[in-house]
Amino acid sequence: MKKEKKSRWYLNKYLIAFVIFAVWMVFFDNNSMIHQLELKKKLTELQNDTTHYQEETRRFQSMTQSLNTDIEILEKLGREEYRMKRDDEVVYLIQKK
Numbered sequence: 001m002k003k004e005k006k007s008r009w010y011l012n013k014y015l016i017a018f019v020i021f022a023v024w025m026v027f028f029d030n031n032s033m034i035h036q037l038e039l040k041k042k043l044t045e046l047q048n049d050t051t052h053y054q055e056e057t058r059r060f061q062s063m064t065q066s067l068n069t070d071i072e073i074l075e076k077l078g079r080e081e082y083r084m085k086r087d088d089e090v091v092y093l094i095q096k097k
Contacts, residue, residue: 026033067074078084085091 067077083091083093
């Protein structure tokens with residue numbers, strides 16, 4: 001008597017379940033791999049922005065400190081940026097084309 005061949009479907013049901021689960025997790029779930037990669041990219045960008053703004057803050061604090069302590073730097077800033085002048089001076093602005 002020959003043994004009947006058993007169906008191999010029961011051997012592959014775990015593989016089929018795993019493939020369905022993997023496809024669901026990669027594409028359809030709210031926390032899918034694609035969504036996680038987008039979030040990681042955005043997090044990296046935000047961390048870079050944070051670093052940039054911290055450096056800018058340090059630079060401006062340094063500039064503020066020097067403006068509060070050195071009157072010559074304050075006068076230079078007023079003359080160059082805000083076009084201030086003394087009472088007895090005449091200022092000519094030369095515009096470059």
